[in-house]
Amino acid sequence: MGRWEPDARGRLAKAALDLYSERGFEQTTAAEIARRAGLTERTFFRHYADKREVLFAGSPEMQHLFVTAVAGAAPSASPMEALAAGYDAVSGFFADRRDFARKRQAVILQNAELLERELMKLASLAAALAGALRERGTATAEASLAAEAGVAVFKVGFERWVSPGEERGMAQLLRGALAELGSLTGGRLSGGG
Amino acid sequence: MGRWEPDARGRLAKAALDLYSERGFEQTTAAEIARRAGLTERTFFRHYADKREVLFAGSPEMQHLFVTAVAGAAPSASPMEALAAGYDAVSGFFADRRDFARKRQAVILQNAELLERELMKLASLAAALAGALRERGTATAEASLAAEAGVAVFKVGFERWVSPGEERGMAQLLRGALAELGSLTGGRLSGGG
Structure with missing residues (x-):
């Protein structure tokens, strides 16, 4: 070698x-x-x-950390609380990689093939998270919705974390985005029965 | 010809x-x-x-209807209410295409290249919806979060609509999933400050 x-x-x-x-x-x-x-x-x-x-080498480890944290959250945790435990775990993974992540994000957004792979990675993450939530006893339909919304929050919080000049930590931004989603969706909609 | x-x-x-x-x-x-x-x-x-x-010919029209309905929602509507108006519009578009949509979904899930294109289409929809929300006066960060979450709800509600044996209408399922997301994210999380 x-x-x-x-x-x-x-x-x-x-x-x-x-x-x-x-x-x-x-x-x-x-x-x-x-x-x-x-x-x-x-x-x-x-x-x-x-x-x-080079751009996707960390993805399996990131997904593993995320899913393991969701699976290991307290049994009393709600689906979104379990996902938030996942946010904390991936935030630790990314903590010293912000410069790399910023450059990576810019490269990926400029290349359709890379963007497709990134979206597939996020879809795979959502499927794995839904599986982890079902294992915790969340009903299938609810688990899918929580996982897809959880990945949407992760995507937006991640984009905020890599945005120029942003200095707050990833865990804070992800949990903040999740709380914001609660405000956005809370209490002002006519239900679908 | x-x-x-x-x-x-x-x-x-x-x-x-x-x-x-x-x-x-x-x-x-x-x-x-x-x-x-x-x-x-x-x-x-x-x-x-x-x-x-053949599988993606309807996508531009669907996105146009969705975005136009969000843009045209009452000025007093919240971002999620505006997105719900978009759900109603696309539900009309899909109303007589359920059999086609069911077959299409099964085909797409079995082919990585088609799935990539579908995910790119949804990412493009999220970007267009975020743009429509910003035009309505929603702040950029909030618009992105609402649009990504709105597309996550659309994806899950759509999957429910095409699932075998499901007979409820799309608008009901989409608004139902949005209300469910409100329950999932409402009030039980520690904020990210």
Whole structure:
């Protein structure tokens, strides 16, 4: 596997994001990423399947943390309280990745293929969260609604967290958005029977 | 443009959905769809750019109706009330298309590429609804949250509407899901300050 390369994976990720931001995702090659990181192309492919993978490598761990926290919330917690426990868990995951997340968001919004993959990732997250809520005893229909709304809140809170100049922490923004949704939907609608 | 073909477009759409349901989307060709509809392949391509287009041809009209209804809701309506006016408008659009929508949903859930396009369509709808809410005077952050949550409710309510055996109307199910979201998010959460 060649000589020792301290934090090769992290260096490659940083170099990739810098290049995607400077030149655009399409215009960047794996060889260029490796060169910027002071590593070889072969090393790049030991760590990432392709240059797209750099942007989504953290997704499975993030989803696992989210779902595990929902599953492990107090039995007395409501579905939205359980989802809020998930928000706290992913906020810990993202805490020291804000600069990376900001650059990543900008790159993804400029590329339809990346955006599609991001949306699929969020849909997969919603399905997994609905499953975790059902495991906790939430009825199927309610679990789907809570999970989809929970992911909508996550998406909006995340966008706020990466917006320029925003300094509040992710947990605060996510819980804030959830509380805001409660105000938006509370008590002023005619029901559907 | 050849001889007169009564409702060629509708016949092609029905034939396409029947074939996608029977054989799968990938295994169906435009020529087969045309043959099933008793029309020529050339006629198919006068009505649809490709076989995928059959599944998404109604999306722009649906989005237009939705956004126009939100924009046209009473000035006193809250963001979620304006979105509920949008639900009523799209429910009218879908009223006589339930069988088509049921088959379409099953086809889309079985094909990753179609699902990606569907998710992009919903993301585009959320962006357009947020724009309509901002035009009504809703603050940007609140408009994004309301629109994303409104689309989450639409997605779940739509899934309920196409679920087997469900006979209630779409407007009732969409407004019911929105009221349910109000109950789910109302009053039991610690805020994010």
